[in-house]
Amino acid sequence: MTLAEVVLAVMFVGLVAYGLFGGADFGAGIWDLLAGGTRRGARQRELIEHSIAPVWEANHVWLIFVLVVLWTAFSGAFAAVVTTLYVPLTLAAFGMIARGAAFAFRKSTTTLGMRRALGAAFAFSSLATPYFLGSVVGAVASGRVPAGIAAGDVVTSWVNPTSALGGVLAVLVCAYLAAVFLCADARREGAEDLVRQFRARALGTAAVTGAVGLAGLFVLRADAPLLFDGLTGRAAPVVVLSVVAGVAALGLLWTRRYGAARAASALAVTAILVGWAVAQYPYVLVPEVTIEEAAVGRSTLVAMLVALGAGAVVLVPSLVYLYVLFQRAPTGTAAHPGS
Amino acid sequence: MDHLDVLADAAENLYPARMQMALSLGWHIVFACFGIAFPLITVVTEWRGHRRGDAELLGLARTWAKAMGILFAAGAVSGTLLSFEMGILWPGLMDRFGEVYGFPFVLEGFAFFIEAIFVGVYLFGWDRLSPRAHVLSAVPMIVSGMAGAFFVVAANAWMNNPTGFRLDAQGRVVDAQPWAAMFGPSTWPQVVHMLLAAYMVTGFTVASVYAVGVLRGRRERRHRLGLVIPLAFAAAVTPVQIGVGDWIANTVADNQPVKLAAMEGQYETTAGAPLSIGGWYSDGEMRGALEIPNGLSLLVHHDPDGVVLGLEEVPPDERPPVNVVHLAFDTMVGLGSALLLLAVWCGWAWWRRRRLPGSRWFLRAVAASGVAAVVAMEAGWVVTEVGRQPWVVYGLLRTADAVSPAPGLWLGFYGVLAVYTVLTALTVYVLRRLASRPGTSAPQEVDAEPPDRGTGQVALR
Ligand code: HDD
Ligand code: HEM
Ligand code: HEM
Numbered sequence: 001m002t003l004a005e006v007v008l009a010v011m012f013v014g015l016v017a018y019g020l021f022g023g024a025d026f027g028a029g030i031w032d033l034l035a036g037g038t039r040r041g042a043r044q045r046e047l048i049e050h051s052i053a054p055v056w057e058a059n060h061v062w063l064i065f066v067l068v069v070l071w072t073a074f075s076g077a078f079a080a081v082v083t084t085l086y087v088p089l090t091l092a093a094f095g096m097i098a099r100g101a102a103f104a105f106r107k108s109t110t111t112l113g114m115r116r117a118l119g120a121a122f123a124f125s126s127l128a129t130p131y132f133l134g135s136v137v138g139a140v141a142s143g144r145v146p147a148g149i150a151a152g153d154v155v156t157s158w159v160n161p162t163s164a165l166g167g168v169l170a171v172l173v174c175a176y177l178a179a180v181f182l183c184a185d186a187r188r189e190g191a192e193d194l195v196r197q198f199r200a201r202a203l204g205t206a207a208v209t210g211a212v213g214l215a216g217l218f219v220l221r222a223d224a225p226l227l228f229d230g231l232t233g234r235a236a237p238v239v240v241l242s243v244v245a246g247v248a249a250l251g252l253l254w255t256r257r258y259g260a261a262r263a264a265s266a267l268a269v270t271a272i273l274v275g276w277a278v279a280q281y282p283y284v285l286v287p288e289v290t291i292e293e294a295a296v297g298r299s300t301l302v303a304m305l306v307a308l309g310a311g312a313v314v315l316v317p318s319l320v321y322l323y324v325l326f327q328r329a330p331t332g333t334a335a336h337p338g339s
Numbered sequence: 340m341d342h343l344d345v346l347a348d349a350a351e352n353l354y355p356a357r358m359q360m361a362l363s364l365g366w367h368i369v370f371a372c373f374g375i376a377f378p379l380i381t382v383v384t385e386w387r388g389h390r391r392g393d394a395e396l397l398g399l400a401r402t403w404a405k406a407m408g409i410l411f412a413a414g415a416v417s418g419t420l421l422s423f424e425m426g427i428l429w430p431g432l433m434d435r436f437g438e439v440y441g442f443p444f445v446l447e448g449f450a451f452f453i454e455a456i457f458v459g460v461y462l463f464g465w466d467r468l469s470p471r472a473h474v475l476s477a478v479p480m481i482v483s484g485m486a487g488a489f490f491v492v493a494a495n496a497w498m499n500n501p502t503g504f505r506l507d508a509q510g511r512v513v514d515a516q517p518w519a520a521m522f523g524p525s526t527w528p529q530v531v532h533m534l535l536a537a538y539m540v541t542g543f544t545v546a547s548v549y550a551v552g553v554l555r556g557r558r559e560r561r562h563r564l565g566l567v568i569p570l571a572f573a574a575a576v577t578p579v580q581i582g583v584g585d586w587i588a589n590t591v592a593d594n595q596p597v598k599l600a601a602m603e604g605q606y607e608t609t610a611g612a613p614l615s616i617g618g619w620y621s622d623g624e625m626r627g628a629l630e631i632p633n634g635l636s637l638l639v640h641h642d643p644d645g646v647v648l649g650l651e652e653v654p655p656d657e658r659p660p661v662n663v664v665h666l667a668f669d670t671m672v673g674l675g676s677a678l679l680l681l682a683v684w685c686g687w688a689w690w691r692r693r694r695l696p697g698s699r700w701f702l703r704a705v706a707a708s709g710v711a712a713v714v715a716m717e718a719g720w721v722v723t724e725v726g727r728q729p730w731v732v733y734g735l736l737r738t739a740d741a742v743s744p745a746p747g748l749w750l751g752f753y754g755v756l757a758v759y760t761v762l763t764a765l766t767v768y769v770l771r772r773l774a775s776r777p778g779t780s781a782p783q784e785v786d787a788e789p790p791d792r793g794t795g796q797v798a799l800r
Contacts, residue, residue, distance in 0.1 A: 061455055064418075064422050064451070065445075068447070071425070071437045072442050073438070076434050078433060078434075078437065079430035079431075080430075082427050083427065090751050093420045094754060096416060096419050097419070101762055104408075105409070149430045149431065149744065150430070150744050296438035296515065297515050300438045303517045304517075307445055307449070314449065315452055318452075318453055318456045325460060
C-alpha cells in the first residue's frame with residue numbers, strides 16, 4: 001500500500017463509521033416519521049429519542065472528519081467533487097442543520113404544536129439527507145465527476161439512475177440499521193411490544209433492501225458499466241460477503257438474537273461500502289484521476305498519518321467511554337407509558 | 340462550457356458567496372465562543388457548589404450546562420455547514436492550498452469530536468457520575484474546546500500570513516510543510532486574542548441576562564450569583580485583551596501593512612502618523628476624523644516618529660474597502676475600551692467594598708455589555724477578513740480567483756439566509772424558555788418534559 005492509499009483507507013474507516021453510526025441515526029429519524037399519529041407513535045418516538053440523544057452529535061462528526069481528510073490530502077479531487085455536486089451537498093447540509101436543530105430543540109419545547117412542527121422537520125430531514133448523500137456517492141461511483149473545478153454538470157451529475165439508486169439504497173440501509181439497533185435498545189429497556197414492532201420492520205426493510213440491491217445491479221449494468229464490472233469482478237468476494245452477512249443477520253433477527261444481529265448487519269453494510277471502494281480502485285474520480293494522481297505531497301500525507309494516529313489514541317477511548325456509559329445506564333422510562 | 344461562461348459565472352458568484360461565507364461564519368463564531376468559554380465557567384461553578392455543598396450554585400451550574408448543550412448543538416450544526424462551504428464556495432483556495440492549510444482542520448476535527456463526546460458525557464452524566472468524576476469529565480471538554488479554537492484560528496492566521504511551503508515557476512505549491520504552516524507569525528496573537536474574546540463574549544453575555552433579571556426586580560441569591568460569576572471571568576480578561584490588541588496590531592503592521600493602512604484610513608506613507616478615530620475616507624483622505632497626533636506611529640512602533648506605510652504603496656486594485664475596515668476597527672477598539680471601563684468599575688468596587696456596585700446604572704451597563712462584546716468580536720472579524728481583501732490568501736490568491744464558477748451558486752446565499760433566520764429564532768425561543776423554566780431539557784439529555792396541555796396528553800412527548 002502506498003502512503004496515499006493508507007490515508008485514503010483511514011478516511012474510508014471514517015466513512016464506514018459515518019455510514020453505521022450516522023446511518024442508524026438517520027434511520028431512527030425515518031422511523032420517527034413512520035411511527036404513526038402523535039398518540040400512537042409516542043412510545044416509539046420516546047425509544048428513538050432515548051437511543052440517540054447522547055450520541056447524535058458525536059455520530060455526525062465522522063462526516064466532518066471525512067471532509068477534512070479529503071480536502072487536505074486529496075485537495076484537487078475534493079474541489080472537483082464538491083463544486084460539481086454542490087446542489088445535493090448543500091441540500092444535505094441544510095438537512096443536517098434542520099435535523100440537528102429540530103431534534104435538539106424539540107425536547108426543550110413543550111407546546112404541542114411546536115413539538116409537532118419540529119418533529120416533522122426532524123423526520124423529513126432524516127429521510128432527505130441520506131438520499132442526497134447517497135446520490136453523491138452514486139455520482140462519484142458512476143464517473144460523473146470529471147477533474148477540475150465545477151467541470152461536471154451540476155444537475156445531471158446527481159439526477160441520474162445510479163444516483164437515484166444510491167440515494168434510495170442509502171435511505172433503506174439507514175432504516176434497516178436503525179430498526180436492528182432499536183430492537184436491542186427496546187429489549188434493554190424491557191419494552192417487548194416495541195421489540196416486536198422493530199423486529200418486523202427490520203425484517204421488512206431487509207427484504208426491500210435486498211430486492212432493490214438486486215434490481216440495482218441491472219441499473220448499474222446499463223448506467224455505470226465500469227462500476228458494474230468492478231462489483232461483479234474484482235469486488236465480487238466482498239459483495240458475496242455482504243450478502244452472506246445480510247442473510248445471517250436475517251436469521252439472527254428471526255431467532256431474536258439482537259446483539260449478534262447488530263454485528264452481522266454492521267458487517268453487511270460495511271461490506272457494501274468496501275465493495276464500492278474495491279470496485280472503483282484505483283480511481284478517485286472514475287475514469288480519469290487515480291489515487292496517486294490525486295494525492296498531495298508526501299510531507300502533508302505523513303503529517304496526516306501522524307495526526308490521525310495520535311488523534312485515534314485520544315478519540316477511540318473517549319468514544320468507547322461514551323457508548324459504555326450510555327449503555328450501562330438504562331433509563332427505564334420507555335417501559336412505563338405515560339411516565 | 341466555454342471559458343468566458345466560466346468567468347461570467349464566477350463574477351456573478353463572488354459577491355453572494357462572500358456574503359454567504361460571512362453570514363455563516365459570523366453566526367457560527369458566536370456559538371463557538373460559548374463552546375470555548377462556557378464549559379470552564381460552568382464547571383468552576385459546579386465545583387464550588389460541590390465544595391461548599393451549595394445547592395444554589397449547583398442549580399445554577401446545571402442550568403448553564405443545559406444552555407451550553409443548546410448552544411453547542413447550534414454551533415455544531417452551523418459548523419457542519421461551514422465545512423461544506425469551504426469547498427463549495429472556495430474551491431480555488433482548497434484546490435491550490437488545501438494541502439498546506441487543510442491540516443489544522445484535520446486536528447480541529449479531532450478536537451471537536453472530543454468536545455462533542457464530552458459535552459454528551461457531561462450532560463448525560465449529571466446524575467449518573469460521582470461529583471468528582473463529573474467535574475473531571477469536563478476537563479477534556481474545556482481543553483478540546485480551546486484546542487479546536489487554536490486550530491481553526493491557526494488556519495485563518497495562515498490565510499493572513501501564508502508560510503510553510505514554496506511555489507514553483509507555475510505558482511503551484513511544492514514542498515508543503517503543514518506543521519510549519521500552522522505556526523506563522525499571526526497564529527499566536529490571533530489565537531490568544533480569539534480565546535480572550537470568547538471569554539469576554541460568554542462572560543458578559545451570561546452576566547447581562549442576569550442583569551436584566553435583576554433590573555426587572557429579581558433579587559434571589561441565585562440570580563445575583565448568576566450575574567457575579569460570569570462577570571468576574573469577563574472582567575478579569577478584559578484588560579489583558581486590550582494588551583493583546585496592541586500585540587496583534589503590531590503583528591498586522593509588520594506583516595500586512597495594507598490592512599493596517601486601511602484600518603486607519605492612512606493614504607500616504609508617513610512618519611509620525613496620527614491615530615484617526617471615526618471619520619470617512621474618500622479619494623485618499625480621511626475626513627471628519629478625530630486625530631491624535633503621532634498616535635498611530637506610537638501605537639504600532641512604540642515610537643512617535645515611526646514610519647507607517649500607507650495605501651499608496653499598492654495599486655488601487657489591491658486595496659481593501661477602507662471605510663468598512665476603519666469603522667469596524669474603531670467599533671472594536673471603542674467597545675473594548677468601554678468594556679475596560681466596566682471591568683475597572685467592577686474591580687474598584689470589589690477592592691473597596693468586597694461587592695459589586697448595586698446601582699441601576701451599573702446593572703444597565705452590565706446588561707449592555709453582552710451585546711457590546713459580541714459586536715466587538717464580530718467587528719474584529721470584519722477587520723481581519725475584509726481588511727485582507729482583495730486577497731483570500733494574502734498576496735498570493737485573490738478571492739475572485741478562489742470562488743466557484745458553478746452556475747446558480749448564488750442561490751445558496753438565500754437558502755442560508757432563510758435557514759439561519761429560522762435557526763436564530765428557534766435558539767432564542769429555547770433559551771428564553773430555559774431562562775423561565777430551569778426544568779427544560781438540553782438536547783444531549785435523555786428525559787424530556789411532557790408537553791403542557793392537560794392530563795389527556797401526558798403520554799405525548
Ligand atoms: C471581545 C472582543 C474584542 C475586543 C475587546 C478587541 N478585539 Fe481585536 N479582534 C477580536 C476581538 C476583540 C477578534 C474577533 O477575536 C479578532 C478577529 C480575528 C482575531 O484573531 O481576533 C480581532 C482582530 C483584531 C485585529 C486584526 C488582526 C488580523 O487581521 O490579523 C486587530 C489589529 C485587533 N483585533 C486589535 C484590537 C485592539 C487594538 C483592541 C483594543 C481595544 C481590540 N482588538 C479589542
Ligand atoms: C478561522 C476561521 C475563518 C476562516 C477560515 C475564514 C475564511 C474565510 C474565507 C475563505 C472567506 C472568503 C474569501 C474572502 O472574502 O476572503 C471569508 C470571508 C469573510 N469572512 Fe472569514 N473566515 C474565518 C472567520 C471569520 C469569522 C469568525 C467572521 C465573523 C464575522 C468572518 C467574517 C468574514 C467576512 C465578513 C468575510 C467577507 C469578506 C469580504 O467579502 O470582504 N470570518 N472568510
Ligand atoms: C474563528 C473561527 C472558529 C472558531 C473559534 C470555532 C470554534 C468552534 C467550537 C469551539 C466548536 C464546538 C462547538 C460549539 O461549541 O458550538 C465548533 C464547532 C464546529 N466548527 Fe467551528 N470555529 C471556527 C470556525 C470554523 C470554520 C472556519 C469551520 C469550517 C471550516 C468550522 C467548523 C466547525 C465544525 C464542523 C464544528 C462542529 C463540530 C462538532 O460537531 O463538534 N469552524 N467551532
